[in-house]
Amino acid sequence: MKRIFSYATPYKKSVVIALLLMVVELIVELTQPILMAKIIDDGIVTGDLSTVTIWGLVLLGLSFTAFAAGITNSFYAANFSQGVGHDLRRDLFEMVQYFTGDQFQRISTPSLVTRITNDVIQLQSLLFMLVRIGLRAPLFIISALIMALTIDVRLSMILIGGVPVFLVFLFFILMKGVRYFKKVQEKLDALNNVIRQNLSAVRLVKGFDRKDYEEEQFRTANAGLVAENKKALWLMETAMPMVMLGMNAVILVLLWTGSGFLAFGNLQPGELVAIINYATRILFTFSVFTFLIMMVSRGQASAARVEEVLLSSVETDRAAGSSAIEHVEGGIYFSDVSFRRGGHRILNNISFEAENGSTVGIIGETGSGKTSLLHLIPRLYEKESGQILLDGKDMEDYSLKVLRQSVSLVPQEVQLFSGTVRENISWGRPGADEAEIREAAAQAQIAEFIESLPGGYDTQIGQKGVVFSGGQKQRLSIARALVRNPSVLLLDDSTSALDAHTEKQLLKSLDDQSCTVFITAQKISSIQQADLILLLDQGRMAAKGTHEELLETNAYYRRVFESQKEGVMS
Numbered sequence: 001m002k003r004i005f006s007y008a009t010p011y012k013k014s015v016v017i018a019l020l021l022m023v024v025e026l027i028v029e030l031t032q033p034i035l036m037a038k039i040i041d042d043g044i045v046t047g048d049l050s051t052v053t054i055w056g057l058v059l060l061g062l063s064f065t066a067f068a069a070g071i072t073n074s075f076y077a078a079n080f081s082q083g084v085g086h087d088l089r090r091d092l093f094e095m096v097q098y099f100t101g102d103q104f105q106r107i108s109t110p111s112l113v114t115r116i117t118n119d120v121i122q123l124q125s126l127l128f129m130l131v132r133i134g135l136r137a138p139l140f141i142i143s144a145l146i147m148a149l150t151i152d153v154r155l156s157m158i159l160i161g162g163v164p165v166f167l168v169f170l171f172f173i174l175m176k177g178v179r180y181f182k183k184v185q186e187k188l189d190a191l192n193n194v195i196r197q198n199l200s201a202v203r204l205v206k207g208f209d210r211k212d213y214e215e216e217q218f219r220t221a222n223a224g225l226v227a228e229n230k231k232a233l234w235l236m237e238t239a240m241p242m243v244m245l246g247m248n249a250v251i252l253v254l255l256w257t258g259s260g261f262l263a264f265g266n267l268q269p270g271e272l273v274a275i276i277n278y279a280t281r282i283l284f285t286f287s288v289f290t291f292l293i294m295m296v297s298r299g300q301a302s303a304a305r306v307e308e309v310l311l312s313s314v315e316t317d318r319a320a321g322s323s324a325i326e327h328v329e330g331g332i333y334f335s336d337v338s339f340r341r342g343g344h345r346i347l348n349n350i351s352f353e354a355e356n357g358s359t360v361g362i363i364g365e366t367g368s369g370k371t372s373l374l375h376l377i378p379r380l381y382e383k384e385s386g387q388i389l390l391d392g393k394d395m396e397d398y399s400l401k402v403l404r405q406s407v408s409l410v411p412q413e414v415q416l417f418s419g420t421v422r423e424n425i426s427w428g429r430p431g432a433d434e435a436e437i438r439e440a441a442a443q444a445q446i447a448e449f450i451e452s453l454p455g456g457y458d459t460q461i462g463q464k465g466v467v468f469s470g471g472q473k474q475r476l477s478i479a480r481a482l483v484r485n486p487s488v489l490l491l492d493d494s495t496s497a498l499d500a501h502t503e504k505q506l507l508k509s510l511d512d513q514s515c516t517v518f519i520t521a522q523k524i525s526s527i528q529q530a531d532l533i534l535l536l537d538q539g540r541m542a543a544k545g546t547h548e549e550l551l552e553t554n555a556y557y558r559r560v561f562e563s564q565k566e567g568v569m570s
């Protein structure tokens, strides 16, 4: 919670004003029973109507003051809580932009969505209630007890005796509540996960006729959320009546003892009314406390989840580096690099050198570690051991900003955005001019197709526009990477959907680029012309060299090449 509270600093003024107004409300509330006692004892009992009128008017005036203070307090409390919510969402979103692959694996995407939206809303509500009644409730209980003591010590002791019992009970509820609400938020993550998976694979679900299975998954996740919510709410809903029951018992004891004191003339009727009034208000405050405890329980669970993301900054800051190196040429050197994920060694002692401006082909069976190797270059993942040099300097000496501006990755799963073709290409480098966008499209061998569209570069892509084929999408995403003028271009199986002719043209065009190009592929023909070919086998470097060298020295490479050649010819 500490980190969350630090977000209150810019809203100090709102908090201070809200708290001052809360004190006004508190003072009025505390004086009301005393004024009532005065009206009864000095006015009603003695038949003095003018005392009743004067103090009655004072009571009315004070009530209006409390009303105005309450409304204004709400306004400042809202200003404060909404402001903190806004800042939290902003920082969480920014933090996620710097997340490494491992961090995304640790906190899933649906969970991040829940944290940035729902968890922040929980915290906003908690902060609002804290400023509105959070301090007022305990302050009122303490001051009301003191006021009651000034009226009658004997009766007040009965009241004071009941308070610790309630506090222990409420603490127990708080501890249980935090556990329950943590589970509620986890179930919400699980439900979001099911919805996200279903929506992103909606065509697959229809194609495979898996609607019933998906509905069952949703029903289970939905029922899980309801069950945890019920548990948490049941806890809170039983706590409130139990507090009421206890406090009513205390009031009964007060009335019974107080009537005895009245009969013996040891107490004035107004004094008994005032003490009962304080007791009733304390009772009400305890019931508000129960509600507040529910919010604190829920807020604490949410705070822990939000802070987990915010505290990732330590990791991110470390990864971000603080180097002054601004320019990247593109020479890459791997020395004995190993990489581990989910407890498994994915890459083992990989070593190679890619000269600046050269083309490196990476080939190997599915799951051999090609994608993982590429992801180590822009530091989307962190290596376990070994050394990666960029232009002869340790990769970790570069700031993430410079590194990722110089290295362009075209991922295996192509991602286009809603918008025009032009916007999709210039997304790679905002500010790229028309000539640069067209040049990147030409280099990616997609310019001709774009120009054949009725809207040209203004054609809308996606649900409301043209749907591109797999190969067109691949080329568009290569254009998006090329418009950045990268020093290192990483193509992860990005030519797999192209026909042989287009692929050849594209590879030739890439060969003319001055950047270092890494291409992973299943087909040897896609990387045959590379200056260096890396053959991976279960995360190990099985062989490396040019196509001719590998044909000569590596039987496995030769066999694969022959079988692929036959496949093409047959």
Ligand SMILES: Nc1ncnc2c1ncn2[C@@H]1O[C@H](COP(=O)(O)OP(=O)(O)OP(=O)(O)O)[C@@H](O)[C@H]1O
Pocket: 105, 341, 342, 344, 346, 364, 365, 366, 367, 368, 369, 370, 371, 372, 373, 412
């Ligand atoms: N997040 C992860 N957690 C654990 N293991 C992973 C993770 N991502 C990948 N792996 C494993 O790492 C190995 C290498 O995966 P990688 O995607 O790098 O292979 P690849 O050669 O690119 O495969 P493909 O040709 O199918 O794309 C695989 O065995 C895969 O199961």
